Amino acid sequence: MSIRAQLMMVMALDKCLGCHTCSITCKQAWTNRDGAEYMWFNNVETKPGTGYPRRWEDQERWRGGWMLDGKGRLALRAGGRVKKLTTIFGNPDMPLIDDYYEPWTYDYANLIDAPAGPGTPVVTPRSRLTGKPMDLTWGPNWEDDLAGTLAPDDPALSGVEDEVLLRYEQVFMFYVPRICNHCVNPSCVASCPSGAMYKREEDGIVLVDQDKCRGWRFCVSGCPYKKVYFNHLSGKAEKCIFCYPVTENGRPTVCSETCVGRIRAVGVVLYDLDTVAAAAQTTRASDLVEAQRELLLDPHDACVAAAAERDGVPHEWIAAARRSPVLALAKELRVALPLHPEYRTLPMVWYVPPLSPVLDTLTAAGYDTEDPDEVFPTVGDLRVPLRYVANMLAAGDPAPVQESLRRLLAMRIVKRRRQLGEGSPAAVASEGGMGLDDVERLYRLLALSPYDERYVIPKARREHAGAGQAHHGDDTLGGRGRG
Amino acid sequence: MNAQHAWQVAAFVILPYVALTVFVVGHVWRYRFDRFGWTSRSSQLYERRLLLIGAPLFHYGTLLAILGHATGLLVPKSWTTALGVPESAYSAFSKVAGTTAAVLVVIGLAVLTVRRARSDRVRAATSRIDWLAIGLLWAMIGLGVGVTVGYNVLGPGYDYRETVSLWMRGIFTLSPSVSDISAAPWIFQVHATMAWLFLALFPFTRFVHFWSAPVWYLTRPFVLYRRRRGEVVLSPGESRGWRTFGRSSAGPRL
Ligand code: HEM
Ligand code: SF4
Ligand code: SF4
Numbered sequence: 001m002s003i004r005a006q007l008m009m010v011m012a013l014d015k016c017l018g019c020h021t022c023s024i025t026c027k028q029a030w031t032n033r034d035g036a037e038y039m040w041f042n043n044v045e046t047k048p049g050t051g052y053p054r055r056w057e058d059q060e061r062w063r064g065g066w067m068l069d070g071k072g073r074l075a076l077r078a079g080g081r082v083k084k085l086t087t088i089f090g091n092p093d094m095p096l097i098d099d100y101y102e103p104w105t106y107d108y109a110n111l112i113d114a115p116a117g118p119g120t121p122v123v124t125p126r127s128r129l130t131g132k133p134m135d136l137t138w139g140p141n142w143e144d145d146l147a148g149t150l151a152p153d154d155p156a157l158s159g160v161e162d163e164v165l166l167r168y169e170q171v172f173m174f175y176v177p178r179i180c181n182h183c184v185n186p187s188c189v190a191s192c193p194s195g196a197m198y199k200r201e202e203d204g205i206v207l208v209d210q211d212k213c214r215g216w217r218f219c220v221s222g223c224p225y226k227k228v229y230f231n232h233l234s235g236k237a238e239k240c241i242f243c244y245p246v247t248e249n250g251r252p253t254v255c256s257e258t259c260v261g262r263i264r265a266v267g268v269v270l271y272d273l274d275t276v277a278a279a280a281q282t283t284r285a286s287d288l289v290e291a292q293r294e295l296l297l298d299p300h301d302a303c304v305a306a307a308a309e310r311d312g313v314p315h316e317w318i319a320a321a322r323r324s325p326v327l328a329l330a331k332e333l334r335v336a337l338p339l340h341p342e343y344r345t346l347p348m349v350w351y352v353p354p355l356s357p358v359l360d361t362l363t364a365a366g367y368d369t370e371d372p373d374e375v376f377p378t379v380g381d382l383r384v385p386l387r388y389v390a391n392m393l394a395a396g397d398p399a400p401v402q403e404s405l406r407r408l409l410a411m412r413i414v415k416r417r418r419q420l421g422e423g424s425p426a427a428v429a430s431e432g433g434m435g436l437d438d439v440e441r442l443y444r445l446l447a448l449s450p451y452d453e454r455y456v457i458p459k460a461r462r463e464h465a466g467a468g469q470a471h472h473g474d475d476t477l478g479g480r481g482r483g
Numbered sequence: 484m485n486a487q488h489a490w491q492v493a494a495f496v497i498l499p500y501v502a503l504t505v506f507v508v509g510h511v512w513r514y515r516f517d518r519f520g521w522t523s524r525s526s527q528l529y530e531r532r533l534l535l536i537g538a539p540l541f542h543y544g545t546l547l548a549i550l551g552h553a554t555g556l557l558v559p560k561s562w563t564t565a566l567g568v569p570e571s572a573y574s575a576f577s578k579v580a581g582t583t584a585a586v587l588v589v590i591g592l593a594v595l596t597v598r599r600a601r602s603d604r605v606r607a608a609t610s611r612i613d614w615l616a617i618g619l620l621w622a623m624i625g626l627g628v629g630v631t632v633g634y635n636v637l638g639p640g641y642d643y644r645e646t647v648s649l650w651m652r653g654i655f656t657l658s659p660s661v662s663d664i665s666a667a668p669w670i671f672q673v674h675a676t677m678a679w680l681f682l683a684l685f686p687f688t689r690f691v692h693f694w695s696a697p698v699w700y701l702t703r704p705f706v707l708y709r710r711r712r713g714e715v716v717l718s719p720g721e722s723r724g725w726r727t728f729g730r731s732s733a734g735p736r737l
Contacts, residue, residue, distance in 0.1 A: 076705075081700055081701050082701070084700065085697070085698070085700065085701070087539075088697075089538040089539045089541075089542040089543075090527065090531075090534050090535040090536075090538045090539050091527060092535065094527050094528070094531070095528075096527075096528065096529075096530075096531050097528045097529060097604070129529065129603075129604045129607060129608075130603040130604055130606075130607045131607060132603065185706065186706060189705070189706050189707055190705035190706055193697035193700040194695065194697050194700075195697075195699070195700070195703060195707055197707070198707045198708060198709040199706065199707070199708050199709075200708070200709060200710075200711075201708050201709065201710045201711075202710070202711055210519055211518040211519055211521075212518075213522065214521065214522050214523060214692055214695040214697070215522035215523045215524060215525045215692070216523065216525075216697065217525050217527060217528075230525065230528050232526075232528045232529065232608065233608065234519070234520075234522070235522035235523065235524035235525060235689075236519070236522055460711075
């Protein structure tokens, strides 16, 4: 055993308003600079939708993440070490700025400098790349809220697109905020020929060493989530830093802190470095979610705690893992799921799937969504939303999504019955595979979400660090897993 | 021995030593003060199609040419003869390799130059030192190709290992022989002079990415971890240096 601590985030998709506050506050904190205009460490996508950058989920095209080779071993989808070094001069899998969008500003000076005339002076868009006037034909969240389309260009729709197109009552929509997942098996790190990217031992945050990055740009294509960006002026890669200057002080990331819908939970999980490779190499797609859940250890287990202590996980961190809201949602209550587990990077941002598409579809079909006898038997029949969410959060396997949705439904109905004093709540809870105390816990975490229960973040241990900001030296340690 | 003109001493003795000094000191300085600027400065985000053609051609050609120069200039003729490589085989091989390198480099650099000039996005991100570097590359490569084509392919062939190489190695043994290089045709002399200028410019351009060729990627573990260490680092700006060298710091003017 070799225990490591990791900061993890869970987002409850039902509660996301799609307000983009998280994206804006993140941008103002971290990417409000030249060369970083188009970078959104946090972005919010309408689903179904093409995403950011366009069609990022299409790994046939971008070849990000890991896959299993002929012998069932983990391999980078884009090819191995030799392939990387021989294609270093031109990376065949690198997106173009147009796959994101061409960043622009406006010639604000014209408002002041325009000569006197009959009309009001206007500002026109100017490219941030060339400084020239440009026509705006695509931009961030251009197709927000399914704007202008009922047939989004979305790889995850494969297999259900016809039904989505044909049956109006099956059209559904929800929002997915995305940051870097600070993966336990990060393919961005594995793809970086310079060794400039690393995972911090203490909290699992994945960073780019700006002094060691040489701009080979394989991390950009290697990340299947397209969450490493290339600063086109500095020639270096940049990515979400999980707000480490803030989290090191025990406070939540900027996107979490400012989230209007309180959808985010941040906490500590423990995992065993020695089991990472096995989890990532899980053969069957339908076992992936369970394998990734299994990776998260139970901090109440005395063996785990003792091993963690031995491996240098500070006491406060083990204590925090015991109160971890993310462990509760992902493992104990089994409602959160990893984003695209089939990329095999073992992402550490998970999502509670949205119930709203299911409820909308049921309502449209004339069911009473408060009646357990009507609702539970039909959940499995809702092919389109289930299949779609399963493509996103469960490698195409509807079972874990269904389990999560049943629990969420059970919580709703139990709380309603309690409120009205009708029926037997315990029976409903067990429909969702839970006891009443589980329901209460789920309700606290998802509905009430008190600040100090949804964010349980221990401070970084500082006694060994020098003055000023904690610095990670470049005494790079070799990783387990694939060597 | 011929009389040495002052310009010959300047071009064939002083310039090489000045260039080598600038080369070495420049690299040390750049590495210490501008590690953030040490990058290939990829422009692939702006333009993909031409880069995927031009950059591999140019780089494979360049690496071949570097290899050729290293053997031709630094390995004494007596060594290859001692190894039993007949002169005819050596020159036939260097003819083929040299011509291949020349074709790759010229086509590659032509594509890259056209791309840099024609694409608005790439041009806006090109700094003055980039243009200077490209100009010098063309001057050096143009003359080098002239040597290869003029002497080896079309002409009778010229055994530069009897003249240029002796002078070259003399520079490293602190006994440069001006008479040797002076005996070589003018085109060799100018090509070599361009190469010294190129070396003097090298540390201040994106060319430094050459030293970072990530060969150790072949053997290192895939996932890297780092542990916190108690040390204080200087923040950017705390050390004085030409941080913005080799990149357009301000971006396009708006
Ligand atoms: C084996 C070592 C080398 C590696 C791995 C390497 C890699 C690269 C990479 C990744 C780029 C960026 C391409 C892009 O825009 O995406 C680049 C650009 C460039 N490299 Fe190299 N390079 C090497 C050696 C050299 C050498 C020896 C020279 C010249 C003497 C050179 C000259 C250039 C130039 C001029 C560019 C800019 C091309 C352009 O965009 O116009 N490189 N190199
Ligand atoms: S999501 Fe983050 S940690 Fe995971 S591969 Fe992408 S950049 Fe790396
Ligand atoms: S701030 Fe919260 S509610 Fe608003 S878009 Fe971001 S994640 Fe959703």
